[in-house]
Amino acid sequence: MPPSDTPSGELLYEAAGLTKEYDGGNVPALRGVDLRIRRGEFVAIVGPSGCGKTTLLNMLGLLDRPTAGTLRFRGRDLTALGDPASYRARDIGFIFQSFHLLPNFTIEENVQIPMFGLPGAPAARRARAVELLASVGLSHRLDHLPVKLSGGERQRAAIARSLANRPSILLADEPTGNLDSKNSAHVMELLQRLRVEHDVTLVMVTHDRDLAAHASRLVEIRDGCVVSDGLTS
Amino acid sequence: MNFLQVIFRGLWRRPVRTGLTVLGIAIGIAAVVALVGMASGYEKSVVNQLDTIGIDVVVSNMQGGIMPKAFEETVRDSIASLPGVTAANATLMQMLSVEDAPMMVVYGREWGSFTWEGLKVLDGRLPQNAEEPAVVLGKLAAEVLGKKVGDPLQIEAADFTVVGIVDGSSVLENGAVNLALPRFQEASGYEERANFVNIRVEDGTDVEALCTAIEAQHPGLRAVASGEVVGTSQGFQMARAMSWSTSLLAIIVGVLGVMNTMLMSVFERKHEIGVLLALGWQRARIMALILCESAAMGLLGGIVGVLLGAGVLAVLETTPYVRGFLEPDLGWSLAVRAVVIAMLVGVVSGLYPAWRSSRLSPSLALQG
Numbered sequence: 001m002p003p004s005d006t007p008s009g010e011l012l013y014e015a016a017g018l019t020k021e022y023d024g025g026n027v028p029a030l031r032g033v034d035l036r037i038r039r040g041e042f043v044a045i046v047g048p049s050g051c052g053k054t055t056l057l058n059m060l061g062l063l064d065r066p067t068a069g070t071l072r073f074r075g076r077d078l079t080a081l082g083d084p085a086s087y088r089a090r091d092i093g094f095i096f097q098s099f100h101l102l103p104n105f106t107i108e109e110n111v112q113i114p115m116f117g118l119p120g121a122p123a124a125r126r127a128r129a130v131e132l133l134a135s136v137g138l139s140h141r142l143d144h145l146p147v148k149l150s151g152g153e154r155q156r157a158a159i160a161r162s163l164a165n166r167p168s169i170l171l172a173d174e175p176t177g178n179l180d181s182k183n184s185a186h187v188m189e190l191l192q193r194l195r196v197e198h199d200v201t202l203v204m205v206t207h208d209r210d211l212a213a214h215a216s217r218l219v220e221i222r223d224g225c226v227v228s229d230g231l232t233s
Numbered sequence: 234m235n236f237l238q239v240i241f242r243g244l245w246r247r248p249v250r251t252g253l254t255v256l257g258i259a260i261g262i263a264a265v266v267a268l269v270g271m272a273s274g275y276e277k278s279v280v281n282q283l284d285t286i287g288i289d290v291v292v293s294n295m296q297g298g299i300m301p302k303a304f305e306e307t308v309r310d311s312i313a314s315l316p317g318v319t320a321a322n323a324t325l326m327q328m329l330s331v332e333d334a335p336m337m338v339v340y341g342r343e344w345g346s347f348t349w350e351g352l353k354v355l356d357g358r359l360p361q362n363a364e365e366p367a368v369v370l371g372k373l374a375a376e377v378l379g380k381k382v383g384d385p386l387q388i389e390a391a392d393f394t395v396v397g398i399v400d401g402s403s404v405l406e407n408g409a410v411n412l413a414l415p416r417f418q419e420a421s422g423y424e425e426r427a428n429f430v431n432i433r434v435e436d437g438t439d440v441e442a443l444c445t446a447i448e449a450q451h452p453g454l455r456a457v458a459s460g461e462v463v464g465t466s467q468g469f470q471m472a473r474a475m476s477w478s479t480s481l482l483a484i485i486v487g488v489l490g491v492m493n494t495m496l497m498s499v500f501e502r503k504h505e506i507g508v509l510l511a512l513g514w515q516r517a518r519i520m521a522l523i524l525c526e527s528a529a530m531g532l533l534g535g536i537v538g539v540l541l542g543a544g545v546l547a548v549l550e551t552t553p554y555v556r557g558f559l560e561p562d563l564g565w566s567l568a569v570r571a572v573v574i575a576m577l578v579g580v581v582s583g584l585y586p587a588w589r590s591s592r593l594s595p596s597l598a599l600q601g
Binding site: 113 | 234235236239242243245246504505508509510511512513514515516518594595596599
């Protein structure tokens, strides 16, 4: 029985025949991917550059729409959602390789940005941002602009931001791709710790096999297809 | 942090460009304020003048625009005989270049008529009779012409002597040159002609019925109660239309300027918009952000524009073309209207950029 079928956790994602094509079908990115992800899992999606890892992650976060196939989240058909903003705001936390912090806002403000879509007073937003930044060790950097921070610090701030709305899933796209080995190790440790503390499911795209070894499950993609799916040793 | 701070942070990211756009709107709004302020100032000057002199009904040939065509001055006699009319005086009014002044209002008033009554003599005297080649200058006119009592003054080709300086209690009266009607008719070539008959009526007179009677008696002339002169005059309507249509051009230029800025901003911030979408911002919120930024630029431009316009009016008021001729009018109503127009300019200009921003695909936008 594949790990995605482990009946221990609630079924979060269920993708069937997920396909994505660009340029009117001339450039296939995903070819009929079937995937199930359960609550509490730490899934690493690996594969060479251009194999469709990020495309799959974008589908899960509804940053892009599939060309064919179905994608369900907690039983709800995501492809039928009109505006996925609420889904992204409430259920998903994104972590990007390039951090994608807004340059004109301080770190603390950056963490507040996702909270604008949800109810809450400015003071509550600020308190939550301060709390999250403290949990990633950036209490002393609250008023700094991203440009004043090191790469590792920026990614820690981005991780804090991803947790702002208490999501159930973190989607991380090469979270250590722009970091040196020391910072990579710190960020991985942090992700592991926060995953447990905040009880979130982590789906991480990486091409780094060592990093993928931190995950509980490894999904390998080649040429837009899942070629292996199993527990890590 | 609140949404307002997010808006201003967006504007502050390119301070020079934001500043230049705001300045562009401000110049457009200043033009609106100056032009409309001048037009309404002229209207106000006329209303003040009629009030000051105590005119109840004005008869003129309104076909001539701001300066009505002249007609036989004997019209005054037949109007004077109508019931309810206590006084009717013929006046010839022209806007002329007088010596070094490029534009002055010159009145030929019937000697001894009530239109002289409101002129308070500050220096010298009024003309002694209708034949005397004498002029009386309003205090602003004296200042503009640099004349004092006893100085000669040439109007068209005729020579006169300044015999008095007067305070007429309205800017039009104070900026005018006054002389006896026959002398001005002679000098201007309008012998036995006038272009206004000013009427006073008995209390309780049905002014509307009187006006109808005058118009029936003199087809081609219009009789208007003094309070309605501004609203019914083709000249004022034309001046108002011209000032607003010129303002409209300035506003269109403003709209294009803001739209260009906001479109550039949306293109430049594609990545930022992609991040906001990925972080769960609704497309409507992003549209609101762009629209609010645009409206905020409009608001700032409006405020700066009103101040700039007020400055322009203050300067214009001192120029010989305007001084003594009209009193620019910048009231709260015009200032508020100008700021509201500027905000609307901002909102309208932001609509297309906001729509463009809402169409961005987050995955593509994140790629930059």
